[in-house]
Amino acid sequence: MSFRINTEQVGDVAVLQCLGRVVDPEALSCLKAAVTSLAQLRVVVLDLSGVEMVDARGLGMLVFLHNWACATGIQVKLVNPSKLVREMLEVTGLTSVLHISSVDDVIAMFCNSHRVIENADRAAA
Numbered sequence: 622m623s624f625r626i627n628t629e630q631v632g633d634v635a636v637l638q639c640l641g642r643v644v645d646p647e648a649l650s651c652l653k654a655a656v657t658s659l660a661q662l663r664v665v666v667l668d669l670s671g672v673e674m675v676d677a678r679g680l681g682m683l684v685f686l687h688n689w690a691c692a693t694g695i696q697v698k699l700v701n702p703s704k705l706v707r708e709m710l711e712v713t714g715l716t717s718v719l720h721i722s723s724v725d726d727v728i729a730m731f732c733n734s735h736r737v738i739e740n741a742d743r744a745a746a
Contacts, residue, residue, distance in 0.1 A: 624648035626655045633663035636700075640671035643679035656686050660693050666722070669702040675709055687719050698722040 624641035637655055642648060659665050667683075675683075683699070690697040698720045702710060710716045 624651055626651065628655065630662070633661075634666065635659050635662055635664070636666040636668055638668040638671060642674040643672055643682065644674055644676045646678075649678055649682050652682055653686070656697065657689060660695065662695055664696045664698065665690070666698050666700050668700050669706050670700075672703050672706050675706050680709060680713060680715060683719060684715065696720065 624639070624643060624645075624647070627638040627640070629636045629638075639652065643652060656665055656667070667686075686697050699710075700722050702721065710719065710721070
């Protein structure tokens with residue numbers, strides 16, 4: 622299965638649903654481009670529930686994106702990693718470095734972002 626990303630955005634929060642295998646240069650390039658193109662946002666959520674496999678290069682890309690986000694002042698959060706991805710993150714100790722959030726956290730981020738948009742619309746009216 623090839624790698625692909627579906628993106629949903631509300632206000633300054635985007636969710637990137639990742640599907641497939643994060644193991645080849647094309648997938649890594651796709652993931653990097655998708656996340657770094659969202660530098661104007663406050664939060665980028667990577668939904669990893671559809672990721673079937675991740676190798677060392679894929680883990681390295683997640684670390685790169687974490688470091689990039691810290692340097693640019695945005696948050697990159699990993700959500701709902703598949704069993705295999707979670708095991709890889711735990712075995713490598715990356716769970717202590719990368720931000721792994723619950724689905725409830727993501728819902729709260731979207732709700733807060735939606736409220737900010739509504740308040741800005743009211744203020745403009």
